Amino acid sequence: MPLTPEEIEVLQLSLKVALWSVLVSLPLAIGIAYVLARVNFPGKTLFDAAVHLPLVLPPVVVGYFLLLSFGRHGPIGALLDDWFGIVVVFKWTGAALAAGVMGFPLMVRAVRLSFEAIDRRLEAAASTLGAGRLGVFATVSLPLALPGIVTGMLLSFARGLGEFGATITFVSNIPGETRTLPLAIYTYTQVPAGDEPALRLSLIAVALSLAALFLSEVLVRRASRRMFGDDAHSRR
Amino acid sequence: MTLTVDVEHQLGAFRLKSAFEAGEGVTALFGRSGAGKTSVVNAIAGILRPDRGCIAFEGEVLFDSERGIDVPTPRRRVGYVFQEGRLFPHLNVRQNLRYARLFSPHARRSDRFGHVVELLGLAQLLDRRPGNLSGGEKQRVAIGRALLSDPRLLLLDEPLASLDSHRRNEILQYIELMRDEVKIPIIYVSHAVQEVVRLADTVVLLSAGEVTAVGTAEEIMGRPDLRPAAETFEGGAVIDAKVVEQDMEYDLATLAFDGGTLTATNVDALIGEPVRVRIRARDVSIALERPQRISIQNVLEGEIAAVGPERGGIVDVSISVGAVTLRSRITARAARLLGLAPGLKAYALIKAVSLDRSGASAA
Numbered sequence: 258m259p260l261t262p263e264e265i266e267v268l269q270l271s272l273k274v275a276l277w278s279v280l281v282s283l284p285l286a287i288g289i290a291y292v293l294a295r296v297n298f299p300g301k302t303l304f305d306a307a308v309h310l311p312l313v314l315p316p317v318v319v320g321y322f323l324l325l326s327f328g329r330h331g332p333i334g335a336l337l338d339d340w341f342g343i344v345v346v347f348k349w350t351g352a353a354l355a356a357g358v359m360g361f362p363l364m365v366r367a368v369r370l371s372f373e374a375i376d377r378r379l380e381a382a383a384s385t386l387g388a389g390r391l392g393v394f395a396t397v398s399l400p401l402a403l404p405g406i407v408t409g410m411l412l413s414f415a416r417g418l419g420e421f422g423a424t425i426t427f428v429s430n431i432p433g434e435t436r437t438l439p440l441a442i443y444t445y446t447q448v449p450a451g452d453e454p455a456l457r458l459s460l461i462a463v464a465l466s467l468a469a470l471f472l473s474e475v476l477v478r479r480a481s482r483r484m485f486g487d488d489a490h491s492r493r
Numbered sequence: 494m495t496l497t498v499d500v501e502h503q504l505g506a507f508r509l510k511s512a513f514e515a516g517e518g519v520t521a522l523f524g525r526s527g528a529g530k531t532s533v534v535n536a537i538a539g540i541l542r543p544d545r546g547c548i549a550f551e552g553e554v555l556f557d558s559e560r561g562i563d564v565p566t567p568r569r570r571v572g573y574v575f576q577e578g579r580l581f582p583h584l585n586v587r588q589n590l591r592y593a594r595l596f597s598p599h600a601r602r603s604d605r606f607g608h609v610v611e612l613l614g615l616a617q618l619l620d621r622r623p624g625n626l627s628g629g630e631k632q633r634v635a636i637g638r639a640l641l642s643d644p645r646l647l648l649l650d651e652p653l654a655s656l657d658s659h660r661r662n663e664i665l666q667y668i669e670l671m672r673d674e675v676k677i678p679i680i681y682v683s684h685a686v687q688e689v690v691r692l693a694d695t696v697v698l699l700s701a702g703e704v705t706a707v708g709t710a711e712e713i714m715g716r717p718d719l720r721p722a723a724e725t726f727e728g729g730a731v732i733d734a735k736v737v738e739q740d741m742e743y744d745l746a747t748l749a750f751d752g753g754t755l756t757a758t759n760v761d762a763l764i765g766e767p768v769r770v771r772i773r774a775r776d777v778s779i780a781l782e783r784p785q786r787i788s789i790q791n792v793l794e795g796e797i798a799a800v801g802p803e804r805g806g807i808v809d810v811s812i813s814v815g816a817v818t819l820r821s822r823i824t825a826r827a828a829r830l831l832g833l834a835p836g837l838k839a840y841a842l843i844k845a846v847s848l849d850r851s852g853a854s855a856a
Contacts, residue, residue, distance in 0.1 A: 376579075378575070378577075378579055379579055379581060379582075381540050381566075381579075382573070382575060382579040382581075383581070383592070384539075384540075384565075384566040384567050385538055385540070385566055385567075385569075385571060385572070385573040385639075385642075386567075386592050386593040386596065386597070386638065386639075386642045387567045387568075387570075387593050387595075387596035387597035387600065387642060388567055388592075388595070388596045389565070389567050389596070392567075392595065392596050396581075396592070396595065397581060400583045401582070401583055403583075
């Protein structure tokens with residue numbers, strides 16, 4: 258079944274939104290995950306809770322908060338508009354922002370777990386060989402956390418593909434701009450002859466998710482093989 | 494080149510309070526597990542920050558609690574070989590060995606890569622990952638990695654602890670090669686007498702966080718009163734000797750020392766090479782006349798120097814043979830029946846097989 262131009266557009270937009278949301282949030286997620294895994298500071302519990310908030314809040318609430326702060330008259334939105342001329346509300350970039358925020362806790366969690374799993378004695382060994390804090394992070398901690406980073410990227414990507422509530426609240430449902438896969442499916446279910454296109458799009462979503470899952474499995478496997486030797490998997 | 498350590502540290506109920514100096518050559522930190530040996534080397538490396546004290550190397554203060562000096566680990570230039578190797582699992586052997594080059598201009602300047610690879614026999618391993626190395630191979634790479642960081646001081650924390658006895662001997666040989674090669678102080682942490690006897694120039698005996706004795710290997714190993722301080726410690730004498738003959742037919746070596754010659758089995762050294770022999774007190778018997786038709790290959794003439802106090806029916810007797818003092822552990826009854834007393838002429842009997850390779854080795 259060849260895809261219709263409209264389906265291709267929806268698919269491209271969804272991939273674009275999800276990919277950008279992952280790429281932009283990744284450095285921040287790694288930084289926060291590292292801090293949460295390694296540093297104790299007053300108010301850490303509160304900070305941790307704030308990072309996890311999007312996971313437990315209704316997505317619509319997150320979308321509404323985004324609208325309040327990133328809207329043209331919101332505190333952040335007004336600044337972005339004045340300084341850089343950037344407007345995210347009702348734009349695909351806003352959809353990416355919503356997806357990134359919703360996927361953020363998942364990404365931080367996966368990366369943090371892999372930082373916590375690192376044998377810290379390896380980091381001490383690196384420091385005896387002359388590596389400072391930043392050097393240890395770049396050459397030991399980060400590479401060893403790679404499997405967790407890949408997992409976190411996948412979780413956030415999948416969450417981004419499926420994002421609905423925050424997106425529709427924040428950037429509405431504009432064809433070609435913010436109508437991602439879930440929004441398109443929802444739109445079809447609201448019209449009388451929408452059953453077939455809704456089903457087709459749903460199947461596309463299933464295929465996409467499976468592909469992402471498969472890809473990440475391959476990447477994680479490759480990363481841990483690099484790390485623990487060629488026969489690591491057969492030994493375990 | 495002297496390292497001065499004088500630190501105090503409280504770790505839960507354990508109190509570390511140690512002071513000693515280490516110069517060129519191998520200084521062994523010797524004592525039971527839990528005596529605080531690893532804490533001391535961690536303090537030297539800057540991984541552990543002591544509550545109080547001072548650590549200095551060649552006049553440079555690395556740590557001084559009063560003056561608030563604490564040189565960070567990366568800048569101390571201390572090579573550290575850990576008990577478990579701690580190779581980076583995501584890097585292959587070559588990358589592990591070259592790791593220090595990323596950060597240390599010293600390591601980049603002194604390019605001894607080829608030399609160290611050859612010294613430690615690592616050429617075959619360069620492209621492998623740590624996950625595919627045996628325990629002994631890992632330790633060799635760990636030693637090479639520490640050497641290639643161009644350290645001013647080398648710390649080895651029980652580098653043989655995770656190895657079986659066969660590998661231990663192999664790594665010991667590499668450590669000996671390295672010791673003769675590098676002209677920097679080496680601190681060697683161990684609770685095994687054989688390793689200390691083989692390697693150490695100076696022994697620092699640690700017990701419950703405190704230094705209880707400092708001396709040469711001969712002095713410390715010879716003192717029966719220090720016996721409870723180490724797990725595998727057993728009184729005896731340590732003799733520096735030289736191989737003068739190797740009998741291939743019987744696998745016997747003749748070793749000359751200040752006081753005569755010894756016959757030993759399985760000595761892994763060439764003629765002319767120095768070896769260090771440890772003779773355990775319980776392997777030495779005493780006769781007042783030269784015995785005839787006896788299987789014991791070593792009969793050394795000497796003089797009773799001292800008869801120790803009786804403890805649980807056992808007596809430690811010191812016998813001077815030339816410039817060397819041997820120790821013999823015999824029953825109190827035997828000592829009384831023979832009428833052993835200082836000044837008496839006596840023969841020390843030592844079986845050649847008791848001087849096996851675990852006791853004798855290239856020094």
